[in-house]
Amino acid sequence: MDFLGQLIEEKCHENLWQPVKASQNGPTFSHLLFADDLVFFARVDYINYSVIRDVLDDFCSISRQTVSEAKSRVCFSPNVDRDTRESLCDILGFASTPNLGKYPRIPIKQLDSSSQDFNSIFDRVKNKLAGWKANMLSLAGQSMLIQASLATIPAYVIQCTYFPGRILEGIDRVNHNFLWGTSDSVKKIHWVGWQKVTKPKDEGGLGL
Template sequence: MHFLGQLIEEKCSQNLWQPVKASRNGPTFSHLLFADDLVFFAKADYINCSAIRDVLNDFCNLSGQTMSEAKSKVYILPNVDRDTRESLCDILGFASTPKLGKYLGIPIKQPETSPKDYNFILDRVKQKLAGWKENMLSLASQSVFIQASSATIPAYVMKRTQLPRRILEGID
């Protein structure tokens, strides 16, 4: 993965891959690497997509590794017209996706994310509570169990996003 990062940095320094900024004065970033998961960021144009394709081809040829095109997706912002989106996907060799989906079981925040995308948290809490026998525990034990179960399940998600009020009320 370090080698892949170097290939990306070379393309960026040659101005063939234009990284993105999270804010007007913020730093630029071109990629995130998580173990064997990769996320690339670039302006949606032909030069950037060709640079990404070149980096991926070079990496695969030199490392002997392959990519799963079935698992790889391209998310292009909705303000890019449909014809351009299709052309860019053809260059990259990956299918376009209208939503970013989930990572590690958590929906990746998007403007159109709805509260129902977080229903899995309520389902997990309900499953946890349904699986125990209340008659086997004292009242104090039941209280501790309910608090521990209902607090730990949403905690991971709450580290990266604010949960909708309806989900929080459902947990309560």
């Protein structure tokens, strides 16, 4: 992978591979290397795509590895027309896709703040609750269970992704309902507001 990175940097230094910027004044970047995944970034240009193909061919020739065309995809910005996309995909030998999927369980490319992308996280919280019997635990036990398990499900994603308000409110609601024993069939009184439940003890809350 280090050698592949050197090949890319060499092409960038020769201005044959033009990296992209996330913002007008931000740094340029050409690639990201993960354990077993690679992400390349380049401006939409026939020379760029030919150079990317050459880099991959050189790397495969030297390392005796191959690129899985079935697992490789090209994602274009919305303003690239269809004919250009097809021509560039032909150069690379990869199919085009509007969605890069998730890594890990996080949408890689977010065009907007659609809550649909985060429904899976909300569903994981609800599904985990379905396997627990709240009436078998004390209030303190339920509180500890929420802290140790439910709160950790969105914790990783929320560090690097802006969550839509609807998803955050939904997670708080299912946690609150579980704490007081409310379900679809049983409605119980919530004796303490959720804001006070989650407020630290030194500020007068329950410290959940």
